[in-house]
Amino acid sequence: MEKQWCEIMLHPFPFNDGAMTDTPSPLRIDGERLHILDQTRLPFERHELSIDTAAQAARAIACMQVRGAPLIGAIGAFGLALALRENADDAALDAAHAMLAATRPTAVNLAWALARMRRHVLPLPVAQRATAAWHEALAICDEDRAANRRIGENTLPLMRALTPRHGRLNLMTHCNAGWLATAGWGTALAGIYLAHQGGTDLHVWVSETRPRNQGLLTAWELAQAGVPHTVIADNAAGQLMREGQVDAVVIGADRIAANGDTANKVGSYLKALAAHAHGVPFWVAAPWSTIDLACADGAAIPIEQRSGSEVREVRGRSGMTTLLAPEEDVANPAFDVTPAALVSALVTELDVIDLRAGMSPASASPKTIHRT
């Protein structure tokens, strides 16, 4: 049984579709077919799934076989392309769009990618739409990888400006905003990978991120890349900050409002409060496709309520175990909103938006060429 772990841990970067050779990816393109890593089985088991229909794409998103705002945007785009292979008329496009958009409400990248796909194919003759859509989905992935790499590069100066309090640079992250959450590189983790590759002595506090424990995915990613890290219960974040053991917090985002309010995996807000209380910089790393200028502030961001079974049951190496009886009431908001006042900076592929200096996405958006 121990061997199984090692096999997974030591396996080289799982997927690489050739588009950018220096990052692993949770998706793989084989000719005209899409394959994904099933993230509900990671890190315990490495299992690849073929996604051949829009319904399969929708299911993969809803069940969190793929997760992470940029990745569900990409898989949504492929889902639409797959739908058009069966029927590419306007009605079929509308239906597939609606089905895919309904899978998860909070991450705006999904709505963004679907709108972009629709815009791209709608002017085309029906016979050309499927092929054009497939190529547009590929382009979304390529752009996502490139954007995330730049997000990483834009994070490096912020890291360099820190003065580590305990020898090496101690960063904290929440959930998984690594390559598994994107087409490649990751958002919050992109800068960590680049800094580590560049020789920076750093260490990452990885919050396990109940109820779905995506922190385990982050630990798995970091282990593969050789980045020193320590897993903690979500509850430990405040105590570590109080002890001065955190030099900065860096997270991803699912939707950023025009004023900088940031929806991200539930628990992010508590870390932001603690960071603020201890003068620890709190960075949100995300591509511009995560910014939703149509939301004036966080109150306009829909917060997904997921099944109580995610709290009732925990998946481990030996499968599921049940914590709570079915008759116990459970509430399971999947996201929370961190007010802009607690965010030090938004790190995008274009620029670093310094919220402490009074900037906001609305005031900073110089190049929104890919926005609706």
Place this chain on the structure above:
Amino acid sequence: MEKQWCEIMLHPFPFNDGAMTDTPSPLRIDGERLHILDQTRLPFERHELSIDTAAQAARAIACMQVRGAPLIGAIGAFGLALALRENADDAALDAAHAMLAATRPTAVNLAWALARMRRHVLPLPVAQRATAAWHEALAICDEDRAANRRIGENTLPLMRALTPRHGRLNLMTHCNAGWLATAGWGTALAGIYLAHQGGTDLHVWVSETRPRNQGLLTAWELAQAGVPHTVIADNAAGQLMREGQVDAVVIGADRIAANGDTANKVGSYLKALAAHAHGVPFWVAAPWSTIDLACADGAAIPIEQRSGSEVREVRGRSGMTTLLAPEEDVANPAFDVTPAALVSALVTELDVIDLRAGMSPASASPKTIHRT
């Protein structure tokens, strides 16, 4: 399998030693023998253990078969009494005292109870010490139950002063500060039980409290008492407060410094930060034996670091499941410190210490007759 749950859930209050008939207790005295409920197996399995030696008492405390600051004080006291049955000379007393005191560092009630026991028996002839110690341990339990009941009564006026924002009174708690954590009644839950019995329409948000999931104990207690409640992941606390779904937070404590800084189960501090950000009252309910005037502030409170296995493994109905490989680094601080500035009030058996009005345990301690 479902039946097993029901059997546990519907079982009447597990123990009642007759000293106070209106509260269940996690300990039972049968003549000169001590029995405890094994809390590492609850709520999945109801298992009673006999504690016949000081070493068994020490093990039960260290392994958290008993937990909760007042309860480990009581079990420590019984442990000392059991040690004296074998050998009651000064050296044996010293050795048992040291062994028991070393089991867990943060909760001051353990040190308090052991010091009280020592003070009580040291002037006595060696031959009388064991019996006197047993009776003193019984007295500690009786006093704890009575104190906790008064803590509950002292919490009621605070509850009555609230204006519920969503129909009924929504309280949030963390960890387990119910009867399982004490000799009876509980601290944070005492007021909830009394209010519920008095007809107050209330509902409790129960935070699961990773890594040991003591929230499941709280849910189990509340279910038995018929108190409406909902279990949440620890990460959800900030979002619920942002939505106005929490009217007050009430927790227990493991050690309270002279200035009101409060050490409690890790994660309490994050809830206090969120409560403060949203103007939600944050109450700490604890007997005076939890107040340590020798600690000027929270910096002087030792924070226990527990085994990483508590994070690596999760216990559910079907036993343990493993989340993290043994080679993954894990940090596991068991407590954190909430600064007094974030605590609205300390509710003790003697009085409510209004920290917002500038009071503190040091300034308020009028009757510390039981203190060292």
